[in-house]
Amino acid sequence: MSSATIARTTNDRATGAYEVIVVGGGPAGLQAALTLGRMHRSVLLLDSGSYRNDPTRAMHNFLTHDGRAPADLRALARAELTAYDTVEVRDGEATRVGQVSGDDAGFEVLIDGEAISTRLLLLATGVRDTLPDTPGLAGLFGTVAAHCPFCHGHEYAGLPVAVLGSHAHVGRLAAMLTPIASEVIVLTDGADLDEAGAAEVAGVGASVRSQGVSGFCPSSLGATVSFGSGPDLEVGGVLVSTTFEQSAPFAGQLGLTLLGSGCVEVDAMGRTSLPGVFAAGDAAHTAATPMPMSSVLMAAAAGQMAAAACVADLLG
Numbered sequence: 001m002s003s004a005t006i007a008r009t010t011n012d013r014a015t016g017a018y019e020v021i022v023v024g025g026g027p028a029g030l031q032a033a034l035t036l037g038r039m040h041r042s043v044l045l046l047d048s049g050s051y052r053n054d055p056t057r058a059m060h061n062f063l064t065h066d067g068r069a070p071a072d073l074r075a076l077a078r079a080e081l082t083a084y085d086t087v088e089v090r091d092g093e094a095t096r097v098g099q100v101s102g103d104d105a106g107f108e109v110l111i112d113g114e115a116i117s118t119r120l121l122l123l124a125t126g127v128r129d130t131l132p133d134t135p136g137l138a139g140l141f142g143t144v145a146a147h148c149p150f151c152h153g154h155e156y157a158g159l160p161v162a163v164l165g166s167h168a169h170v171g172r173l174a175a176m177l178t179p180i181a182s183e184v185i186v187l188t189d190g191a192d193l194d195e196a197g198a199a200e201v202a203g204v205g206a207s208v209r210s211q212g213v214s215g216f217c218p219s220s221l222g223a224t225v226s227f228g229s230g231p232d233l234e235v236g237g238v239l240v241s242t243t244f245e246q247s248a249p250f251a252g253q254l255g256l257t258l259l260g261s262g263c264v265e266v267d268a269m270g271r272t273s274l275p276g277v278f279a280a281g282d283a284a285h286t287a288a289t290p291m292p293m294s295s296v297l298m299a300a301a302a303g304q305m306a307a308a309a310c311v312a313d314l315l316g
Contacts, residue, residue, distance in 0.1 A: 017117035018044045020310050021109050023094050023250065024124030026051050027296045028281030028303035030077040032122050035307035037084030041314065044118070045081070046111060048093040050247070052126045052282060053296070055142025060151050062297045073296070097121060097250045099274075107276065120310050122278040123264070124303055125248035127292075131240065132164065134189070136216035136223075144222045145238040148294055149176045152237075158182050159236025162225060163206075164213065166191035171200025173239055178204045185233065187225065189213045209233065246283055261291045270306025276313070280306040 020036055022029045025047025036043040053059065053070045060066050065073055081087045096110040100117065108115040129147065131137055137145060146152035153176065161181040163173050166188040174184045186193070186201050190212035193201060201208060212228040222236040245262055246252075257265045257273035264284040266272055272279050280302035285292040292298070 017106060017119060018042050018088075019118065019314055020044075020120045020122055020307075021046065021107070021116065021118040022122045022124060023097070023109065023248070024126060024281065024283075025049070025074065025078075025089070025091075026053075026124060026126055026281060026299065027073070027077075028126075028299040028306075029122075029124035030074065030081070031300040031303035032124060032280060032307040032310075033081055033087050033089070034077070034084070035304050036310060037081060037087035039307075039311050040084075040086050041311060042086045043088070044116065045087065045089045046094050046109065047089060047091050048125075049091060050093075052129065052247070052294075053142075056146075056152075057143060059296050060154065061295060065296070070296070094248070094250075097123075097253055099254070099276075120276050120278065120313060122270075122280065122303075122306055122310060123248070123250055123272075123283060124279070124281045124299075124306075125246070125250065126282045127244040127263070128247050129242035129244050131242055132189070134164075134213055134215060137164075137238070137240065140216055140218065140223055140238065141240075144218070144236075145216070145240055147240055147242045149173060149180075149239060151295060153177060153180050153239075156181050156237035159222065160185065160234070161237045161239060162187050162223075162233065162235045164189065164238060164240040166193055166197070167241060168194065168197065169241075171197040171204075173241075174201050174206040175204045177239065178206065181237070183207070185209055185235065187213055190228075244282075248283075251279075251283075259285065259287060261285070263292055266306075268305075269309035269312075270302060271309055278306040278310060 019041045020043045022045045033045040058067045094111045106119045107121045160183040164187045184206040186208045188210045214226045225233040259265045264279040266284045270278045281299040282292045
């Protein structure tokens, strides 16, 4: 039996399989479940209780929900799902997914020792952020420190803001913050900017601190940055690019095609390289984009699109 195949158990649900199992209870998964429920498709939503935006107190840049706590949005969404008889929500972490042997036999998801059958599988499991290991930074992430200027940039309005890093798009981040912040300071942490990045940073009037960053700590303004040499710097916000990885092992278990970003490759409708498997939210994007647009609104939209594709495939 291949690693992507789950053997059927004695509590086989072949006669009562769900039409779609959605794995992931964030905005992409919740919206997918809502869309499928409104089409009267039997769907099971599995929610592990772990979410990428756990560190943040509020979502932003989401029409009618700007400033709402992520947990409040999830609670509202789950309450709405109770109106749809074909939608079931189950709290728990799936540990394995796989194809069932046989032509057009569907998939099974293993949760709490039970293998649950489904015709189609929709992965909305998201990604995990990895921060630079600079002391104190993790404690500020989601409040003073953030990775997305679209989601958190406005909260830095009128304040000095640090951009941490020397990567290729640090100049672009500095330029995006220039109309918002009172001052933008690029912290290269001992590295050198490339010629293009240095020119872009200088072109928008941002300053550069090239010393190694030794730590961050909370301050009345936001955060104090300390360096290996030179004076401390107090800022109202810190923008930092994270690296990320899949939050769940399911793409590997199913042998899905991944992009250079580490995300699952999908088409415009959320279909993956394996027929019958769909992906939505931060865990997936098309080859036409360099990475997912990490926002709650975009994740929900992707969930709706993938759910619509599931309905189309069920008709087939």
